[in-house]
Amino acid sequence: MSSLTVTDEQVTATPAKTIQPAWVRVMHWTNAVAMVLMIMSGWQIYNASPLFDFRFSHDITLGGWLGGALLWHFAAMWLLMVNGLAYLITGFISGRFRKKLLPITPTGVLHDVKAALTFKLSHDDLSVYNYVQRTLYAGIIVVGVLIVLSGLSMWKPVQLHWLVTLFGDYPTARYVHFFCMAAICAFLVVHVLLALLVPKSLRAMIIGR
Amino acid sequence: MAKRSFLIPGVDKRLLIKDSIKTMPDVTRRRFIAGGASLGALTLLTGCDVVDSSSADALLAKISKFNDAVQDFIFNPDALAPTFSESAITKPFPFNAYYDLDDAPEVDGEAWKLEVRGLVDNKKSWTLPELTKLPQFTQITRHICVEGWSAIGSWTGAPLRDFLKLIGADTRAKYVWFQCADKDGYNSPLDMRTALHPQTQMTFKYAGETLPRAYGFPMKIRVPTKLGFKNPKYVVSMEVTNEYKGGYWEDQGYNSFSGS
Numbered sequence: 001m002s003s004l005t006v007t008d009e010q011v012t013a014t015p016a017k018t019i020q021p022a023w024v025r026v027m028h029w030t031n032a033v034a035m036v037l038m039i040m041s042g043w044q045i046y047n048a049s050p051l052f053d054f055r056f057s058h059d060i061t062l063g064g065w066l067g068g069a070l071l072w073h074f075a076a077m078w079l080l081m082v083n084g085l086a087y088l089i090t091g092f093i094s095g096r097f098r099k100k101l102l103p104i105t106p107t108g109v110l111h112d113v114k115a116a117l118t119f120k121l122s123h124d125d126l127s128v129y130n131y132v133q134r135t136l137y138a139g140i141i142v143v144g145v146l147i148v149l150s151g152l153s154m155w156k157p158v159q160l161h162w163l164v165t166l167f168g169d170y171p172t173a174r175y176v177h178f179f180c181m182a183a184i185c186a187f188l189v190v191h192v193l194l195a196l197l198v199p200k201s202l203r204a205m206i207i208g209r
Numbered sequence: 210m211a212k213r214s215f216l217i218p219g220v221d222k223r224l225l226i227k228d229s230i231k232t233m234p235d236v237t238r239r240r241f242i243a244g245g246a247s248l249g250a251l252t253l254l255t256g257c258d259v260v261d262s263s264s265a266d267a268l269l270a271k272i273s274k275f276n277d278a279v280q281d282f283i284f285n286p287d288a289l290a291p292t293f294s295e296s297a298i299t300k301p302f303p304f305n306a307y308y309d310l311d312d313a314p315e316v317d318g319e320a321w322k323l324e325v326r327g328l329v330d331n332k333k334s335w336t337l338p339e340l341t342k343l344p345q346f347t348q349i350t351r352h353i354c355v356e357g358w359s360a361i362g363s364w365t366g367a368p369l370r371d372f373l374k375l376i377g378a379d380t381r382a383k384y385v386w387f388q389c390a391d392k393d394g395y396n397s398p399l400d401m402r403t404a405l406h407p408q409t410q411m412t413f414k415y416a417g418e419t420l421p422r423a424y425g426f427p428m429k430i431r432v433p434t435k436l437g438f439k440n441p442k443y444v445v446s447m448e449v450t451n452e453y454k455g456g457y458w459e460d461q462g463y464n465s466f467s468g469s
Contacts, residue, residue, distance in 0.1 A: 048356035066356065067462035074464065075272040157353060158290045158434045158469040159283055170351060170359055 330377025
C-alpha cells in the first residue's frame with residue numbers, strides 16, 4: 001500500500017505535460033469521423049458521373065446509391081463545417097496555430113525532410129512540431145478550407161456564384177473538390193502510418209499526454 | 210472485398226433483397242429503396258449488421274428536411290443564374306432520364322393540353338398554340354445534374370411567373386406541382402418562390418427550334434436555380450397547392466429543395 005501512495009505522490013508531483021489540449025482532441029476525432037463519412041459518401045457520388053476513367057468500389061462507398069450518398073454527404077457536411085470552423089477560430093484565437101505551425105522556413109523543411117527520410121527525425125518532444133509536421137498540418141488546413149469552399153460552390157452555384165468564379169467555373173470546382181479529396185486521402189495514409197510508427201503521438205491525441 | 214454475410218448459405222443477402230424489391234408494387238418499391246438506402250452502407254461502416262437501420266434513415270431524412278429549410282432561407286429570389294454566350298453551348302446537349310430515349314414519351318402536340326388545377330382563378334386547359342403566343346424569352350444557362358455533370362443549353366419560353374399571374378394563381382401557396390407524361394408518371398414539386406423566379410421558364414424551344422422529344426416536347430419547365438431533376442419534361446399538368454405531394458425522385462431520397 002505504501003508503495004502505491006508513493007507512486008501517487010510522484011505522479012502529482014510531476015504531472016505529465018499536456019501535449020494535446022482537450023479541445024484539440026475532441027475536434028480532431030470529430031473531424032476524423034466527419035472526414036471519413038464525407039470521403040466515403042463522396043466516392044459514391046463521384047461514381048454517378050466519374051471525372052476520370054475509374055469508379056470507386058461499391059464496398060468502400062457509403063450510401064448504397066447516389067441518393068443515399070447525397071443524404072450522408074449533406075448531413076456530415078454540417079459536422080465537418082461546424083467543427084472545422086470552431087477549430088479555425090480556436091486555433092487562431094488561442095495562438096496555437098502561430099505557436100505550433102510557425103515559422104515554416106524552406107531550410108527548416110529541407111533539413112527535416114532529409115532527417116525524416118534517413119529516420120533521424122527526433123520525436124522526443126511531442127509538443128514541438130518539426131518542419132515536416134508544420135508543413136503537412138498547415139497544408140492540410142488549407143486543403144480543408146479549399147474542399148469546403150469548392151463543395152459549397154457545387155452545392156450553391158447560383159446563390160454563391162461569386163465563389164464559383166473564384167475557382168473559374170462549375171466544372172473546375174468539381175475537379176478542385178476531387179483533387180482536395182485526393183490530397184486529404186494521401187495525407188491520411190502518411191498521417192496514420194506515422195501515428196502508428198510513433199505510438200505516443202497517438203496516445204497524446206487520445207488522452208492528451 | 211468486404212465480408213459478405215449470408216442469410217441462407219450460398220445466397221447473397223443483397224441480391225435476395227434486390228430480387229424481392231422487384232416484386233413490390235412500384236410506390237412501395239420506391240419508398241423501400243429510399244428508406245433502405247443507407248442500410249448496407251451503415252453495415253459496412255460499422256462492420257456489423259445493423260438490424261434496425263430505421264433510426265439512421267430517420268435521422269438522415271430529418272437532416273434533409275433541415276437542409277430544405279436552410280436552402281429556402283438562403284435562396285435569394287433576385288439572384289440570377291449566370292448566363293452564357295452561344296459559343297459556350299454544349300454540343301450535343303445530353304439526353305438524360307431514367308429510361309432510354311426510345312422509351313421517351315411521344316406526345317401528340319395537336320391533342321396535348323396543359324391542365325391547370327388547384328388554387329387558381331382560371332382552370333381552363335391550354336393548347337400548345339395558345340401557350341406559344343405568350344411573350345417568350347431565350348436564356349442560355351448551365352443545367353446541373355444531381356449526378357454532378359453539367360451542360361450549357363439555350364432554352365426559349367414564357368416566364369412561369371407571367372403565366373401564374375395570367376391564370377390568377379394564388380402565389381401565396383407553397384408549391385406548383387407538375388405532372389408529366391413520362392412512364393411511371395414523373396412528377397415534381399416546385400416551391401413557389403422558385404416558381405416566381407424571373408428565370409423560371411415554361412420552355413417550348415431548345416436552341417431556337419421546337420423542343421425536341423429528347424428534351425421534353427411539348428413543354429418542359431426550365432429552372433436554372435434547381436438541379437436537373439427539378440426541371441420536369443413532357444409536362445401535362447400543373448397544380449398550385451399548399452400540400453406537399455412529393456415527387457418521383459424526391460420520394461426516393463433526393464433532397465426536395467435541391468436548389469443551386
